[in-house]
Amino acid sequence: MRRTSRSGSTPPPGNLPEELDSFVGRGAELAELDGLLAGSRLVTVVGVGGVGKSRLALRAAAAARARYPDGVWLAELSAVRDPEFVEYALVEVLGFTDHTGRSPRQVLLDQLARRRLLLVLDGFEHLVDACAPVVRELLRRCPGLRVLAAGRRPLSVEGERVRPLAPLAESDAAALFEERAAAGLSGYLPQGDPPAEVLEVCRRLDGIPLAVELAVGRLGALSPAQLLARVDDRFRLLSGGGRGALARHRTLRTAIGWSHELCTPEERLLWARLSVFCGPFDLEAAEYVCVGDGLEADVVLDVLGELIAQSLVIREEAASGVRYRMLDTVRAYGAEWLAAMDDTARLRRRHRDWYMGLATWCELDWFSPRQAEVAARIDAELPQLRTALEYCLTEPDEARLGQYLAGTLWFYWAGCGRLSEGRHWLDRCVELDGEFDRARLKALWVLGYVATLQGDTVGALAALHECRDGAEHSGYPLATAYAVHRMGCLALVSDDMGRAEELLRAALEQYRELGELNSNVLMGQVELAMSLVFQGELAAALELCEDVRRICEDHGERWTRAYALYVLAYAAWTRGEHGEARELLRECVRVNHLFHDLVGLVLAIELLALVTASEGDPAEAAVLQGAAEPVWDAVGLPLFGSGYFSSPRALCQQQAGESLGRRAYERSVQEGRGLLLDAAVQRALSEDGPQGPRPANPRGSTPKSTPETPKPAGSPTGNGGEAAG
Numbered sequence: 001m002r003r004t005s006r007s008g009s010t011p012p013p014g015n016l017p018e019e020l021d022s023f024v025g026r027g028a029e030l031a032e033l034d035g036l037l038a039g040s041r042l043v044t045v046v047g048v049g050g051v052g053k054s055r056l057a058l059r060a061a062a063a064a065r066a067r068y069p070d071g072v073w074l075a076e077l078s079a080v081r082d083p084e085f086v087e088y089a090l091v092e093v094l095g096f097t098d099h100t101g102r103s104p105r106q107v108l109l110d111q112l113a114r115r116r117l118l119l120v121l122d123g124f125e126h127l128v129d130a131c132a133p134v135v136r137e138l139l140r141r142c143p144g145l146r147v148l149a150a151g152r153r154p155l156s157v158e159g160e161r162v163r164p165l166a167p168l169a170e171s172d173a174a175a176l177f178e179e180r181a182a183a184g185l186s187g188y189l190p191q192g193d194p195p196a197e198v199l200e201v202c203r204r205l206d207g208i209p210l211a212v213e214l215a216v217g218r219l220g221a222l223s224p225a226q227l228l229a230r231v232d233d234r235f236r237l238l239s240g241g242g243r244g245a246l247a248r249h250r251t252l253r254t255a256i257g258w259s260h261e262l263c264t265p266e267e268r269l270l271w272a273r274l275s276v277f278c279g280p281f282d283l284e285a286a287e288y289v290c291v292g293d294g295l296e297a298d299v300v301l302d303v304l305g306e307l308i309a310q311s312l313v314i315r316e317e318a319a320s321g322v323r324y325r326m327l328d329t330v331r332a333y334g335a336e337w338l339a340a341m342d343d344t345a346r347l348r349r350r351h352r353d354w355y356m357g358l359a360t361w362c363e364l365d366w367f368s369p370r371q372a373e374v375a376a377r378i379d380a381e382l383p384q385l386r387t388a389l390e391y392c393l394t395e396p397d398e399a400r401l402g403q404y405l406a407g408t409l410w411f412y413w414a415g416c417g418r419l420s421e422g423r424h425w426l427d428r429c430v431e432l433d434g435e436f437d438r439a440r441l442k443a444l445w446v447l448g449y450v451a452t453l454q455g456d457t458v459g460a461l462a463a464l465h466e467c468r469d470g471a472e473h474s475g476y477p478l479a480t481a482y483a484v485h486r487m488g489c490l491a492l493v494s495d496d497m498g499r500a501e502e503l504l505r506a507a508l509e510q511y512r513e514l515g516e517l518n519s520n521v522l523m524g525q526v527e528l529a530m531s532l533v534f535q536g537e538l539a540a541a542l543e544l545c546e547d548v549r550r551i552c553e554d555h556g557e558r559w560t561r562a563y564a565l566y567v568l569a570y571a572a573w574t575r576g577e578h579g580e581a582r583e584l585l586r587e588c589v590r591v592n593h594l595f596h597d598l599v600g601l602v603l604a605i606e607l608l609a610l611v612t613a614s615e616g617d618p619a620e621a622a623v624l625q626g627a628a629e630p631v632w633d634a635v636g637l638p639l640f641g642s643g644y645f646s647s648p649r650a651l652c653q654q655q656a657g658e659s660l661g662r663r664a665y666e667r668s669v670q671e672g673r674g675l676l677l678d679a680a681v682q683r684a685l686s687e688d689g690p691q692g693p694r695p696a697n698p699r700g701s702t703p704k705s706t707p708e709t710p711k712p713a714g715s716p717t718g719n720g721g722e723a724a725g
Helices: 027-039 053-063 083-093 104-112 125-141 170-184 196-204 209-216 224-239 248-262 265-274 283-290 297-309 328-340 344-366 371-394 399-408 410-415 419-431 438-453 457-474 477-493 497-514 519-533 538-555 559-574 578-594 598-614 618-635 647-660 662-673 677-685
Strands: 042-046 072-076 117-122 145-151 161-164 314-318 321-325
Touching: 027 042, 027 053, 027 145, 027 161, 042 053, 053 072, 053 117, 053 145, 072 083, 083 104, 083 125, 083 419, 104 125, 125 145, 170 196, 170 209, 196 209, 196 224, 209 248, 248 328, 265 283, 265 297, 265 328, 283 297, 283 321, 283 344, 328 344, 344 371, 344 399, 344 410, 371 399, 371 410, 371 419, 399 419, 399 438, 410 419, 410 438, 410 519, 419 438, 438 457, 438 477, 457 477, 477 497, 477 519, 497 519, 519 538, 519 559, 538 559, 559 578, 559 598, 578 598, 578 677, 598 618, 598 647, 598 677, 618 647, 618 662, 618 677, 647 662
Parallel strands: 042 145, 042 161, 072 117, 117 145
Antiparallel strands: 314 321
């Protein structure tokens, strides 16, 4: 187990969901699956839709948790429509936030190389051609990885052990029927052995769990005997009177079709329209997207409730509120009906419009006390936003809207640890033909911003110059200001402080003239303060950051405020006010970890290590330095390759190394390298000092090596004025 503080540990990580209802039967299958997992690195459970593959795989994975110190992780791929996003989805599930320009597959290979974990792949059958080569390479190059897959077909990868899953035995199917009926209906009380009607219903449904649960969903209106009669009639109709000839894969479709026939016209209509949602959705989205032409807004909630009661829609509690989703098989059936009604294109446009509106609202609300809620909301809606982006970028005449959507999500790409995915969408949308309208110009400066944070100077310069030139050509000064601002940011991380100051001052002046004020504008002020600090103008930098701090606190803004606190913490350290510096940096760590902003997080941890060394705890300082190293691996070039940004690290290394000696220093650094991200954050937030709890605000003499003006650690590695051209 990995250390989370000076005392204590965390259990193996993972993301398996808790079971919401009882698990019935499958004892022999579980035992066999456990044995297969013990002896094989790739095991795939295959079977028809609705037979219980996912539930069995999850139960088996949960039972095997203790064997995987780096966790058991579930990747649900049913909501992934674009094969290119398989690797992104795996990176996201495993929590490998990456700010570099590396491909997601390379990120997976690098991160999994030294880990022992079980990856559960579910709902991959529509992506087999994309999944198979990824799984093959990961298994070949990551010896501690095992994969448990659940789908309707194998992955067909070398070494794969395939375990076909049959439907439930009649007795287990009946037990499932009775269990679910008793849980869902207050008046249903099982009495000893299941009634003959229940056994016969389960036999007619071939013991397929989903079909059984759909039948139970009808018990509010029908008795088991009535259920049997209706199932019987339906099967005769579809099979020409021969029940025994009905294949199992037709049984589930028959059960779904039977449920469809028993729905009211409004329920059928909502079922079909909900099929445009890819993954979980909320009530407001359903009400906007699905209303009209036979379905009024004021009845959507009631109709949705009926679909939930019939097990056609699943209700879930999430951090962002109540969410709903359809099982893939049910969703696919609805999509067929939507296509038959020739209404798919209209519903996809309405879906796109809703999520365009959501992104616009979230961008505005980012500069408010609701930043954390905005980040959580976009996290929850990401599968839907991907679907909307894909629609915009693949349909004729929709490119401008795709550029608008990708650019509007700048705060998520840059502020919430999604640089790699943001780069994917931004690259795609600016490749499309388009005039220099405002949507394209915004996508260009956001692309330049993302590329800068990834350390891609060439890509950043190309996008920012194109944006500036296009904005000047079209007479759009706001885009000019953003392009110049991001050129200044690029100069800052390239160690050209004079050029950075010039560009950032010019951008801030344009913002003031245009009345622009948001998190981006305030970040420009912090970046200007950083350039001044690195030029020895500490007083002017502090004035700028105190102003940012005040404005952010007035608006409830936390993300940009954390960067201002970083500069203020550096100033406190130079004055020898270590306690104040620590408190400011702890707040930086908390906020940046909340938003998954690895750039801000690792800068804060690096400076906190220096503060810790200055407080007289070189061993803990070295641990924090070690903890920062894997974070930089995810961010890209450590400290942007900047001599100025790396000076706190170099000074800490010097102080801690001299105090501890080389071997002891390296041992502490190695301990820090072994911390997972959450554990590293907990370590950084620890209040324990070398002699117990730290005092609230210790103040000591300025460390002997504290520079009044930060100097580059070695020769600057940036490209000077070329960065901003």
